[in-house]
Amino acid sequence: MSDKRKARTVAETPTHSPVGGPGSGSRPASEQDAPVIVSNVPGSFARGVLANRHPALIEQVRDAFPYGPRQHEALDALLDANNNGVIEPLAPSESDQELWWGWGRELFGRSWFDAPFLWAESYFYRRLLGAVGYFGAGPWQGVDPFAPFKRAELRGTAVDEELRALDALAGVPADERATALLHASVRGNRADLGFRVTEGDTAPGAAADDLVADDSPLLWQLLPAGAGATVAVVADNAGRELIPDLILIDHLLLHRHAERIVLHVKPYPYYVSDAMTADVVDCLRRLAEAPGEAGRIGSRLWDAMATGRLEVRAHPFFCSPLPYEEMPGDLRAEFAAATVTILKGDLNYRRLVGDRAWNATTPFADRTAYFPGAAAALRTLKSDVTVGLEQETLDALERSGTAWRTSGTHALIQVRG
Numbered sequence: 001m002s003d004k005r006k007a008r009t010v011a012e013t014p015t016h017s018p019v020g021g022p023g024s025g026s027r028p029a030s031e032q033d034a035p036v037i038v039s040n041v042p043g044s045f046a047r048g049v050l051a052n053r054h055p056a057l058i059e060q061v062r063d064a065f066p067y068g069p070r071q072h073e074a075l076d077a078l079l080d081a082n083n084n085g086v087i088e089p090l091a092p093s094e095s096d097q098e099l100w101w102g103w104g105r106e107l108f109g110r111s112w113f114d115a116p117f118l119w120a121e122s123y124f125y126r127r128l129l130g131a132v133g134y135f136g137a138g139p140w141q142g143v144d145p146f147a148p149f150k151r152a153e154l155r156g157t158a159v160d161e162e163l164r165a166l167d168a169l170a171g172v173p174a175d176e177r178a179t180a181l182l183h184a185s186v187r188g189n190r191a192d193l194g195f196r197v198t199e200g201d202t203a204p205g206a207a208a209d210d211l212v213a214d215d216s217p218l219l220w221q222l223l224p225a226g227a228g229a230t231v232a233v234v235a236d237n238a239g240r241e242l243i244p245d246l247i248l249i250d251h252l253l254l255h256r257h258a259e260r261i262v263l264h265v266k267p268y269p270y271y272v273s274d275a276m277t278a279d280v281v282d283c284l285r286r287l288a289e290a291p292g293e294a295g296r297i298g299s300r301l302w303d304a305m306a307t308g309r310l311e312v313r314a315h316p317f318f319c320s321p322l323p324y325e326e327m328p329g330d331l332r333a334e335f336a337a338a339t340v341t342i343l344k345g346d347l348n349y350r351r352l353v354g355d356r357a358w359n360a361t362t363p364f365a366d367r368t369a370y371f372p373g374a375a376a377a378l379r380t381l382k383s384d385v386t387v388g389l390e391q392e393t394l395d396a397l398e399r400s401g402t403a404w405r406t407s408g409t410h411a412l413i414q415v416r417g
């Protein structure tokens with residue numbers, strides 16, 4: 001962690017005030033140093049994630065596999081540390097021990113609730129994988145603890161219905177279809193299995209599709225047909241989010257809005273349902289084996305993989321607890337070479353604009369000015385961070401008295417060209 005970042009984080013942690021909920025849009029966060037979100041504020045969303053979602057998740061994972069005593073003991077220890085304990089560093093034998101030490105040196109020995117929310121969540125997932133033996137040499141190495149949930153979702157009848165709906169869409173004009181597919185990709189971000197651990201079923205289409213910001217005209221301007229664009233797509237969740245993302249990717253390739261697309265996924269399981277290469281393969285199979293238009297999309301994408309027009313990458317940075325502002329040079333170069341980078345989902349948004357209590361009218365372009373090239377965020381609102389709203393929009397949301405920031409009922413399409 002850089003000294004600059006360390007100083008900001010530590011200094012601001014104790015002075016953080018609750019964020020989210022009615023009235024929070026008027027908090028006087030300066031544009032430069034909005035407080036880092038931590039999880040020690042009673043009643044805050046971040047506290048709820050650590051206090052409720054993480055323990056529930058440990059139990060779900062425990063119940064989903066016939067783990068042995070070693071895994072059960074490690075899960076018990078993680079549960080205890082999450083609820084009552086302090087953050088322990090990784091064992092020296094772990095290959096990423098030094099890396100995490102560097103990212104959180106000053107946080108070890110402190111309560112999980114006092115660490116920056118983004119860091120604490122990321123480290124929780126790292127510890128969970130460690131507890132079930134994901135990284136260790138042994139029979140559980142590489143076994144995705146979230147695979148049963150991802151698999152059940154992908155096999156569900158809801159996916160059948162969503163794929164069947166593509167047949168009706170095949171006949172509509174290309175621009176209408178493009179809008180529908182873009183919105184489906186945004187709405188797909190509601191299908192987040194981590195969110196559903198405590199928030200219940202807010203699956204795609206279950207709630208009003210309420211866009212609080214919509215820069216989609218700018219996105220299409222950046223991608224005129226036939227201009228030879230390369231698009232980077234930073235994926236979020238597998239299954240019911242990744243399927244509409246892949247369908248949108250097919251549309252971009254088919255209508256030559258992009259000549260080449262690089263799909264960035266996680267190198268290992270993360271935030272419950274985040275997509276890895278194995279999930280891309282499962283989704284492509286699901287599409288390719290479906291009847292009708294979905295099957296045609298699946299085989300086109302399969303071919304696009306074979307010719308390199310669609311490529312999958314899994315950079316380790318995606319599983320780090322860092323904001324995109326601190327991305328390494330090779331990833332920066334990759335995004336710089338893209339015509340536009342589309343970042344899916346809530347966590348990517350937090351990492352893109354910074355996991356801080358920004359004033360919601362802070363311009364999106366200011367918060368993403370560091371990003372190497374054009375950036376587009378497609379996100380359902382599922383955490384406190386929001387920027388780029390018009391004052392009237394913010395006022396109306398605050399008047400609504402709803403938990404609009406965190407309940408997954410609202411979404412946004414924000415673009416910086």
Ligand SMILES: O=P(O)(O)OC[C@@]1(O)O[C@H](CO)[C@@H](O)[C@@H]1O
Nearest residue numbers: 049192194195345346347382383
């Ligand atoms: O990135 P995603 O899948 O859209 O959302 C991730 C999420 O479920 O996890 C975090 C809380 O655990 C929040 O940022 C958000 O609600």
